[in-house]
Amino acid sequence: MGGHMKFHTIFNTTALVCLTLSGAAVAQTEETALIDIPQQDLARAIEELSNETGVSVSVLGQYVEGKTSKTVAGMMPVHQALAQMLDDPDLIVQETADGSLVVTRKLNFNVSSQNTEEQPFDLGRITVTTARRTLENVDDVPGSVIVLGSEALEDSNIADFFEAVEFLPNVNVGTNSDPRRGYISIRGISALNFAAASPTIGVFQNGVLQNGTGLRFNINPSLRDLERVEVLYGPQGTAFGRGTIGGAINFVTAKPVFETQASLQLSYTDLNEFDGEAVINTPLSETVAVRAVLYGNDAPGFIDTPNAPQTSTIGSENAGARVSLRWQPTDQLTVDASIQHDELDYDGQFFADDASVLAGNPLQRSNTVPGLEVERTNFLLDVSYQTDFGRIISTTGYLESNLAGVEDFDLGPDPNQILSRDNFEDTFSQEFRFESNEFDVGTGTLTFNLGLNYSETSAETQSDFEALIDFSGLGPGASNTIFTRDVENRSIFGDVRWQATPQLEIAVGARYSVDDVRVRTQALRTGSLAGFGSPTFVRDADFDAFLPSISVLYDWNDSFSTFASYAKGYKPGGFTAQSGALGQFEEEFADSYELGLRYVGFDDRLRLRATLFYVDYTDIQVPIRQDPANGFFGGVENAAGAESQGFELSFSTDPLPGLTIEGAFGYTDATFTNYAGSSFGDLTGFSLPNAPDRTYSLIVDYEFQNKFRGLTPFVRGEFNGTSGFRPEAINFNEVGDYNLVNLRTGFRGENVDLTLFVENLFDETYAVDGFSTFLSPGAPRTYGIVASYRF
Numbered sequence: 044m045g046g047h048m049k050f051h052t053i054f055n056t057t058a059l060v061c062l063t064l065s066g067a068a069v070a071q072t073e074e075t076a077l078i079d080i081p082q083q084d085l086a087r088a089i090e091e092l093s094n095e096t097g098v099s100v101s102v103l104g105q106y107v108e109g110k111t112s113k114t115v116a117g118m119m120p121v122h123q124a125l126a127q128m129l130d131d132p133d134l135i136v137q138e139t140a141d142g143s144l145v146v147t148r149k150l151n152f153n154v155s156s157q158n159t160e161e162q163p164f165d166l167g168r169i170t171v172t173t174a175r176r177t178l179e180n181v182d183d184v185p186g187s188v189i190v191l192g193s194e195a196l197e198d199s200n201i202a203d204f205f206e207a208v209e210f211l212p213n214v215n216v217g218t219n220s221d222p223r224r225g226y227i228s229i230r231g232i233s234a235l236n237f238a239a240a241s242p243t244i245g246v247f248q249n250g251v252l253q254n255g256t257g258l259r260f261n262i263n264p265s266l267r268d269l270e271r272v273e274v275l276y277g278p279q280g281t282a283f284g285r286g287t288i289g290g291a292i293n294f295v296t297a298k299p300v301f302e303t304q305a306s307l308q309l310s311y312t313d314l315n316e317f318d319g320e321a322v323i324n325t326p327l328s329e330t331v332a333v334r335a336v337l338y339g340n341d342a343p344g345f346i347d348t349p350n351a352p353q354t355s356t357i358g359s360e361n362a363g364a365r366v367s368l369r370w371q372p373t374d375q376l377t378v379d380a381s382i383q384h385d386e387l388d389y390d391g392q393f394f395a396d397d398a399s400v401l402a403g404n405p406l407q408r409s410n411t412v413p414g415l416e417v418e419r420t421n422f423l424l425d426v427s428y429q430t431d432f433g434r435i436i437s438t439t440g441y442l443e444s445n446l447a448g449v450e451d452f453d454l455g456p457d458p459n460q461i462l463s464r465d466n467f468e469d470t471f472s473q474e475f476r477f478e479s480n481e482f483d484v485g486t487g488t489l490t491f492n493l494g495l496n497y498s499e500t501s502a503e504t505q506s507d508f509e510a511l512i513d514f515s516g517l518g519p520g521a522s523n524t525i526f527t528r529d530v531e532n533r534s535i536f537g538d539v540r541w542q543a544t545p546q547l548e549i550a551v552g553a554r555y556s557v558d559d560v561r562v563r564t565q566a567l568r569t570g571s572l573a574g575f576g577s578p579t580f581v582r583d584a585d586f587d588a589f590l591p592s593i594s595v596l597y598d599w600n601d602s603f604s605t606f607a608s609y610a611k612g613y614k615p616g617g618f619t620a621q622s623g624a625l626g627q628f629e630e631e632f633a634d635s636y637e638l639g640l641r642y643v644g645f646d647d648r649l650r651l652r653a654t655l656f657y658v659d660y661t662d663i664q665v666p667i668r669q670d671p672a673n674g675f676f677g678g679v680e681n682a683a684g685a686e687s688q689g690f691e692l693s694f695s696t697d698p699l700p701g702l703t704i705e706g707a708f709g710y711t712d713a714t715f716t717n718y719a720g721s722s723f724g725d726l727t728g729f730s731l732p733n734a735p736d737r738t739y740s741l742i743v744d745y746e747f748q749n750k751f752r753g754l755t756p757f758v759r760g761e762f763n764g765t766s767g768f769r770p771e772a773i774n775f776n777e778v779g780d781y782n783l784v785n786l787r788t789g790f791r792g793e794n795v796d797l798t799l800f801v802e803n804l805f806d807e808t809y810a811v812d813g814f815s816t817f818l819s820p821g822a823p824r825t826y827g828i829v830a831s832y833r834f
Contacts, residue, residue, distance in 0.1 A: 212709025231713025251440030278612025415448025
């Protein structure tokens with residue numbers, strides 16, 4: 044997709060991505076125009092019509108998703124061309140006073156038995172989103188959601204989610220290249236223990252949960268050939284269920300379209316990092332299309348380890364492919380299937396003494412162990428059928444993943460302080476949903492959404508403690524431990540949205556979720572430890588929760604709206620080893636309250652978003668490091684409570700032709716309100732880990748109005764930063780604040796893009812992660828080039 048389109052914004056904090064289909068100037072739709080638009084994806088065809096004619100077109104995403112346009116060719120009025128392109132008797136084209144077009148649907152049924160047509164909705168940016176597991180208009184989501192579209196990812200050279208976090212307010216990830224240390228934090232809430240039966244922040248791909256038991260190595264997939272990334276703030280219990288007590292992140296992959304497309308993108312940096320991606324899309328028939336993406340990356344790293352100078356660290360290699368198939372035998376039925384396989388190799392974790400990191404010479408300590416390998420296969424089958432009453436959706440997902448690696452406990456050359464640990468995780472999920480059409484109830488209109496979900500996840504961790512035992516002075520011996528967690532979830536959910544008046548919407552939703560958690564631990568002891576036996580323990584328990592939500596949205600006028608909402612989140616309990624046995628911990632909960640406003644003005648040239656939030660976080664599952672009074676070492680208990688409060692602000696504007704300015708600021712005050720029983724003392728009043736109180740970013744993008752050989756020159760500046768935070772609740776060191784500046788310039792065209800960039804322009808030395816008295820450094824100043832070609 045060439046060019047830097049007007050409607051695109053990286054900080055669209057509504058729950059919409061669109062498809063705003065606005066042209067450069069509004070034309071009279073009755074005037075005839077020469078139009079030649081071939082059959083293709085309907086959304087893309089409407090966009091092409093809008094760009095060619097200069098007529099603004101608005102259409103709900105649910106009316107076009109998964110549909111194919113009809114060929115339109117000849118001299119005709121624009122509204123006639125649009126109607127011909129739709130070729131749907133249930134859709135009508137209406138012209139507004141300003142000469143723009145809007146597509147609406149005739150109601151197929153209504154409760155009051157009155158044959159009325161749906162009223163035109165407010166013109167604006169339209170998208171497809173999963174904020175409430177349905178398709179929604181731009182300002183109709185009563186919550187804080189940020190959507191990064193495919194162009195946003197390309198323009199900022201974002202290759203994975205951890206890089207995208209730099210531009211998201213109140214989101215943080217403290218990590219280096221080790222994927223096991225990816226602590227996603229939203230509004231200060233992140234996972235505080237390793238024994239959970241569920242994540243704290245749910246990571247989804249096309250609506251299917253990827254980190255079913257909270258293992259972290261599946262939370263950062265490569266962002267390849269995506270339609271968008273959705274970041275949903277606060278508990279998402281009603282829409283997504285367990286594992287979203289702090290929020291949800293959904294990666295939506297690009298679907299096949301019924302036209303031939305291909306693209307190639309290559310990039311290279313002065314750190315000898317190479318990245319490549321190739322995409323091909325082609326129709327196999329009038330009803331079947333296929334899309335394939337192949338990608339790879341080689342990043343040698345930017346630090347040499349002092350104990351093994353020939354070995355770089357904080358580097359990685361990855362390769363993968365995804366093949367997607369779309370079958371659309373009728374306008375009502377769409378079947379999407381995809382399979383994706385990734386193989387990733389990471390250098391070993393890297394930490395150095397804090398003073399050396401902050402001095403820009405992190406060479407005093409580091410690991411010398413090999414890195415780790417991650418391999419995963421992802422399968423999705425999505426079936427959508429449009430009836431006269433609404434849409435029936437079936438989503439089937441399967442994920443198989445494993446991580447093989449080692450951990451270095453002294454960050455030095457001693458081989459006796461190395462632990463081998465392998466993780467395996469398989470997840471199957473099946474969901475059925477029904478999304479109703481809007482229908483009249485006499486006093487306004489109703490829309491409802493009902494669903495059933497079933498999932499089962501099996502995770503196994505195999506640990507080899509032989510080296511640690513030797514180091515501890517117990518003599519030759521080994522303790523190989525296998526820890527297995529099986530989680531089965533069943534839930535029913537739904538919501539009802541009542542449009543009481545054209546201005547007022549009231550929505551009520553709930554989910555009832557039941558989780559069956561079964562844990563098995565087995566220790567195989569030999570040598571000097573044989574006398575301790577090889578015990579096996581098995582425990583299981585059921586956890587359930589009722590997760591309600593309610594919201595009120597009011598449109599004061601065409602430009603300004605406000606909302607208030609409440610949502611409850613839940614994380615099931617589980618089991619963990621305590622002196623060889625298995626101890627149980629219970630559920631944790633979060634109650635979230637939000638107030639927000641949205642403003643769109645100056646002919647859609649200025650968009651403002653603001654959300655205030657308060658989260659009451661109770662019964663938090665926290666680790667027990669030592670508890671001699673109860674005779675055990677280690678474990679997890681529900682020993683803490685916390686509060687998180689703050690706000691998110693964002694704006695986007697294009698005040699001059701070619702100039703776009705976007706910015707965001709987040710403030711979070713997240714502290715323990717009750718953690719007196721910590722084994723490290725009373726932590727009441729301490730900040731939650733991985734919770735910076737300030738995050739901010741600013742992007743200025745300018746496209747020159749004069750083209751050069753069909754290409755548009757551009758210059759782009761990016762600024763982002765974060766305040767300091769503690770990576771762990773009891774960490775000795777704080778990861779300090781930092782500010783980064785990136786510059787990009789080059790050419791954008793319909794078929795060719797070329798970008799030269801420098802990231803961390805001022806070569807700031809900073810840390811991104813911490814452990815005890817050690818820190819892990821961020822990347823230095825980096826130069827690079829990105830070239831892409833579409834044909």
